[in-house]
Amino acid sequence: MEVNYDNQIVRWYVKSAILWGVVAMLIGIWIAFEMVFPVLNFNSPYLSFGRLRPIHTNGIIFGFTLSIVFATVFYAVPRLFKTPMWSPLLSRLQFWLYNLTIVLAAVTLALGYTQSKEYAELEWPLDILVVIWWVIFAVNFFMTMAKRQEKHIYVAVWFFIATIVTIAVLYIVNNIALPSGLLKSYSVYSGVTDANIQWWYGHNAVAFVLTTPILGMMYYYLPKHTNLPIFSHRLSILHFWSLIFIYIWAGPHHLLYSPVPEWAQTLGMVFSLALIAPSWGGMLNGFLTLSQAKEKVRTDATLKFMLVALTFYGMSTLEGPIMSIRAVNSLSHNTDWTIGHVHGGALGWVAGMAIAAIYYLVPRLWNAKLYSEKLAETHFWIATLGILLYYVSMWASGITEGLMWRAYDASGMLQYPNWIEIVQNLTPFRFVRAIGGTLFLTGFCIMIYNVYKTIQNKGSGFVPTDLREGA
Amino acid sequence: MENQKNFYEKLNEKVESKGFAFTVLVTVAILIGTLVELPPFFLTKQVEPIESVKPYNALELAGRDVYQKEGCFNCHTQMIRPFKWETDRFDPNKAYGPDPYSKAGEYVYDHPFLWGSKRTGPDLAHEASIRPSAAWHKKHLINPRETSPGSIMPAYPWLFENELDIEQTKANMRALRALGVPYTDEDIAAADKLLKGKTEGDAVIAYLLKLGRDTMVQEEE
Numbered sequence: 028m029e030v031n032y033d034n035q036i037v038r039w040y041v042k043s044a045i046l047w048g049v050v051a052m053l054i055g056i057w058i059a060f061e062m063v064f065p066v067l068n069f070n071s072p073y074l075s076f077g078r079l080r081p082i083h084t085n086g087i088i089f090g091f092t093l094s095i096v097f098a099t100v101f102y103a104v105p106r107l108f109k110t111p112m113w114s115p116l117l118s119r120l121q122f123w124l125y126n127l128t129i130v131l132a133a134v135t136l137a138l139g140y141t142q143s144k145e146y147a148e149l150e151w152p153l154d155i156l157v158v159i160w161w162v163i164f165a166v167n168f169f170m171t172m173a174k175r176q177e178k179h180i181y182v183a184v185w186f187f188i189a190t191i192v193t194i195a196v197l198y199i200v201n202n203i204a205l206p207s208g209l210l211k212s213y214s215v216y217s218g219v220t221d222a223n224i225q226w227w228y229g230h231n232a233v234a235f236v237l238t239t240p241i242l243g244m245m246y247y248y249l250p251k252h253t254n255l256p257i258f259s260h261r262l263s264i265l266h267f268w269s270l271i272f273i274y275i276w277a278g279p280h281h282l283l284y285s286p287v288p289e290w291a292q293t294l295g296m297v298f299s300l301a302l303i304a305p306s307w308g309g310m311l312n313g314f315l316t317l318s319q320a321k322e323k324v325r326t327d328a329t330l331k332f333m334l335v336a337l338t339f340y341g342m343s344t345l346e347g348p349i350m351s352i353r354a355v356n357s358l359s360h361n362t363d364w365t366i367g368h369v370h371g372g373a374l375g376w377v378a379g380m381a382i383a384a385i386y387y388l389v390p391r392l393w394n395a396k397l398y399s400e401k402l403a404e405t406h407f408w409i410a411t412l413g414i415l416l417y418y419v420s421m422w423a424s425g426i427t428e429g430l431m432w433r434a435y436d437a438s439g440m441l442q443y444p445n446w447i448e449i450v451q452n453l454t455p456f457r458f459v460r461a462i463g464g465t466l467f468l469t470g471f472c473i474m475i476y477n478v479y480k481t482i483q484n485k486g487s488g489f490v491p492t493d494l495r496e497g498a
Numbered sequence: 499m500e501n502q503k504n505f506y507e508k509l510n511e512k513v514e515s516k517g518f519a520f521t522v523l524v525t526v527a528i529l530i531g532t533l534v535e536l537p538p539f540f541l542t543k544q545v546e547p548i549e550s551v552k553p554y555n556a557l558e559l560a561g562r563d564v565y566q567k568e569g570c571f572n573c574h575t576q577m578i579r580p581f582k583w584e585t586d587r588f589d590p591n592k593a594y595g596p597d598p599y600s601k602a603g604e605y606v607y608d609h610p611f612l613w614g615s616k617r618t619g620p621d622l623a624h625e626a627s628i629r630p631s632a633a634w635h636k637k638h639l640i641n642p643r644e645t646s647p648g649s650i651m652p653a654y655p656w657l658f659e660n661e662l663d664i665e666q667t668k669a670n671m672r673a674l675r676a677l678g679v680p681y682t683d684e685d686i687a688a689a690d691k692l693l694k695g696k697t698e699g700d701a702v703i704a705y706l707l708k709l710g711r712d713t714m715v716q717e718e719e
């Protein structure tokens with residue numbers, strides 16, 4: 028039975044992931060250097076750190092990450108259901124509305140229109156636009172599901188379902204605001220209530236944009252790429268349900284020692300600690316999948332990126348719960364340590380899996396062998412070095428910062444009462460971070476060249492190689 | 499393995515081939531935590547009010563809007579935790595009584611809250627007490643390195659060129675009133691006088707000098 032799959036939409040999303048990836052990372056590098064050389068703000072509102080930072084975060088989360096998630100959904104879901112997407116027209120409408128939103132987001136944020144809630148900065152007209160294309164996406168997805176030829180719903184799809192449902196709930200509840208102008212509104216919530224809802228949202232944006240769909244990607248690409256079945260279906264079930272159930276509770280770990288009521292903080296901390304189990308369940312299911320090969324599995328760059336992604340997923344989901352312990356959070360909160368934690372997850376796990384997806388998809392979508400496996404290897408090593416520099420420098424910076432804030436001298440006075448003195452101590456670390464980010468983007472650009480050369484050979488034929496030696 | 503399936507596996511098997519049921523179960527799973535953690539904030543009293551805390555006047559509110567617009571919260575927190583090292587640093591004048599950390603009642607008019615998550619620059623919740631000088635703030639905003647050599651904060655010279663939009667501020671106050679901030683008609687009408695001829699920079703400074711002002715303990719000489 029031949030099904031005609033719509034590969035064009037997937038090609039579009041791969042390109043939009045690459046585009047937004049470059050833009051958002053360039054801005055990330057720029058703001059990283061601004062924290063070392065403030066002249067880079069150029070006394071201009073449009074280059075000012077406070078306006079650029081949300082463009083970095085929105086661009087990378089909603090531009091880069093969502094693009095590759097959509098690419099995967101539109102590639103994998105029809106194949107898993109043995110059914111083309113219900114409406115190619117809706118697929119395209121979503122693509123254009125979505126990209127329009129990202130463009131408008133960048134423009135409005137640069138102009139200073141913001142709700143100023145982290146990862147929910149976009150003003151109300153854009154929120155409405157987001158809801159529209161999310162609903163279009165959901166309708167297209169669920170109609171495809173209703174018409175599917177393959178009854179069984181594979182694990183990867185569970186994670187996509189969780190993403191679609193939960194993001195809708197989170198996004199709408201957190202963004203309820205009263206407009207007072209075309210691009211100005213006020214959150215209907217105030218103070219501690221607003222804080223509680225914002226971090227219920229914020230933490231679960233991490234969970235349902237930067238974690239569950241990426242796990243869905245892992246569950247699709249890893250077995251496909253290695254020709255090995257997922258290690259344990261039982262583990263999949265257990266960790267899927269416990270992950271989505273527990274994640275939702277953990278938001279208040281962003282609000283420890285704040286005026287948010289004690290009971291909420293305690294729930295946040297306890298559920299964050301519990302999150303280690305389902306998180307590591309997913310990671311182990313990935314790693315153990317490889318262990319099933321009786322033959323040795325050859326690691327190409329694509330697989331290496333997946334393994335690095337899993338490693339950093341393990342890292343940040345161990346680190347996160349540790350940072351949720353109140354005593355640890357008293358040191359890490361508000362410091363560069365948090366930024367290190369973010370980017371371990373972001374560069375290692377999210378971007379790592381996204382890059383693996385791009386290497387997996389491009390040869391298949393353009394029907395041509397990857398131009399250079401060697402360049403892909405080079406990309407891998409440069410990227411890994413970049414991540415390590417970023418992560419390690421931010422640990423050093425964050426812990427230094429946290430310790431200097433709380434240091435007392437022998438006479439019982441704050442040892443560093445002068446804020447600038449502390450800031451200047453952090454500059455070398457922040458410089459290393461900026462270099463790490465630059466390396467990461469350099470690797471990404473090598474990939475773009477590789478992709479470009481591959482596309483030039485489009486149609487020349489692609490045969491997947493079996494990584495299992497002797498198979 | 500097949501014959502010793504646990505409860506979850508059986509449950510999952512039932513819904514694994516039923517897309518609709520699966521989706522409903524997912525929704526239930528994510529709503530449980532939500533329904534425990536969110537509604538109590540609306541149904542029960544979670545905030546101890548502080549009588550002296552008053553809403554922002556028109557100029558301060560306009561300043562708060564500029565604070566949001568420029569994204570100051572990306573580097574400055576507005577929430578002091580109950581640690582000695584934080585209260586010593588952010589209450590250097592001992593102006594906030596025996597418990598000089600942040601309390602829920604201080605934020606009741608903050609739509610949205612602006613606590614931030616990254617303290618690249620110092621906390622500003624008590625700025626009225628720490629830096630009471632408008633002239634200092636103006637110099638600092640125009641060129642942070644003039645007042646604070648070595649600072650990495652961006653300069654904001656344009657704030658002192660841009661005028662304020664009085665009508666927009668009034669619309670903002672009306673919106674906030676609809677959300678429960680107790681503005682009177684006079685408060686809103688006062689925008690004409692308070693904002694006239696003022697720049698965005700003036701407004702931000704007014705806002706900074708409001709931060710922590712209402713909760714300072716009256717000094718008895």
Ligand code: HEM
Nearest residue numbers: 052055056058059084087366369373374377378464467468
């Ligand atoms: C070239 C690579 C990157 C560089 C140089 C970079 C740099 C930065 C910098 C300088 C900040 C602000 C830190 C601060 O305020 O102290 C930041 C924040 C952030 N970045 Fe990146 N970034 C990069 C890639 C990414 C990627 C791939 C992601 C996500 C997939 C990401 C997600 C975030 C998030 C969520 C924040 C906000 C963190 C918070 O509020 O705690 N970044 N980044």
Ligand code: HEM
Nearest residue numbers: 233237280281299302344347348350351360369372373615
């Ligand atoms: C078991 C899982 C995890 C737990 C319990 C956890 C916990 C935490 C904690 C305690 C913080 C610091 C909050 C604060 O002090 O302000 C944090 C920040 C953050 N984490 Fe995680 N984390 C986990 C996994 C991840 C993963 C996989 C990512 C993916 C990229 C991630 C992204 C972030 C981001 C973006 C922030 C910064 C939020 C902000 O302040 O703007 N986390 N996390």
